[in-house]
Amino acid sequence: MACSGNASRLAALVAAILPWTVMADAAGPSRPPDAEAAAMRERMVEMQIAARKIKDPRVLEAMRSVPRHRLVPEQAARHAYEDRPLSIGHGQTISQPYIVALMTELARVEPADRVLEIGTGSGYQAAVLAELAGHVYSIEIVEPLARSAAADLRDLGYGNVSVRAGDGYAGWPEYAPFDAIIVTAAPHKVPAPLLEQLKPGGRMVVPVGPSWATQQLKLIEKQDDGSIRTTNVAPVRFVPFTRKPVASPAD
Numbered sequence: 001m002a003c004s005g006n007a008s009r010l011a012a013l014v015a016a017i018l019p020w021t022v023m024a025d026a027a028g029p030s031r032p033p034d035a036e037a038a039a040m041r042e043r044m045v046e047m048q049i050a051a052r053k054i055k056d057p058r059v060l061e062a063m064r065s066v067p068r069h070r071l072v073p074e075q076a077a078r079h080a081y082e083d084r085p086l087s088i089g090h091g092q093t094i095s096q097p098y099i100v101a102l103m104t105e106l107a108r109v110e111p112a113d114r115v116l117e118i119g120t121g122s123g124y125q126a127a128v129l130a131e132l133a134g135h136v137y138s139i140e141i142v143e144p145l146a147r148s149a150a151a152d153l154r155d156l157g158y159g160n161v162s163v164r165a166g167d168g169y170a171g172w173p174e175y176a177p178f179d180a181i182i183v184t185a186a187p188h189k190v191p192a193p194l195l196e197q198l199k200p201g202g203r204m205v206v207p208v209g210p211s212w213a214t215q216q217l218k219l220i221e222k223q224d225d226g227s228i229r230t231t232n233v234a235p236v237r238f239v240p241f242t243r244k245p246v247a248s249p250a251d
């Protein structure tokens, strides 16, 4: 069938556009340039975090500083500052920026603090904590995630973060006690070794509850006399705290 005038113009247009489209796809997704990413972070802090009443200026500054787009898989980089969790592979996620800010504010991290994180994932929460703490110790049960987070954090210059692959249930007794502990996967019950490794005066932030259902984000404060005060902060949905064994350390 012959093309009409309009149809042939359309065909020419499609032919002109198509190679560009194919080339763009072939080149694949890319990370936003640093200046564009900084502007995206500024909007994220203003509209998702400060707007939801996160007030600690040190937390807001840390959220402005950490290049989240450099810690997610490349295909997710342009979505890094959206108001949602993202897949990081291996069936795991990087939490929504607001939840990272909320957990960080609840942990009340001071510059000399030693902080334990269970669930390194992408390394993003560890980087935010590293902006505020003396040293961050982070454990990840999925070994490839532990390795890539350790490498990315090193490349970004976070010399005050140690990552190891393993089951975080037993904590990291060699570096205990900790001023703050953040757990980014949901156990059914708070692991007893983590409570033991919290300093008197220390804070633990942990989602507790059933797998793949609504859990309760808890702030657990160990008093100077060793007693525990627990506050329910908000309903949340985190990936489950798993217990499968993992072999070698990431660094």
Ligand SMILES: C[S@@+](CC[C@H](N)C(=O)[O-])C[C@H]1O[C@@H](n2cnc3c(N)ncnc32)[C@H](O)[C@@H]1O
Pocket (backbone or CB within 6 Å): 092, 093, 094, 095, 118, 119, 120, 121, 122, 123, 124, 125, 126, 139, 140, 141, 142, 145, 166, 167, 168, 169, 184, 185, 238, 239, 240, 241, 242, 243
């Ligand atoms: C919500 S994701 C990670 C979020 C991460 N903090 C970030 O900033 O990307 C929770 C992580 O906890 C890990 N995890 C689950 N159970 C664990 C366990 N027993 N010990 C250590 N890591 C665990 C998962 O593999 C997953 O990577």
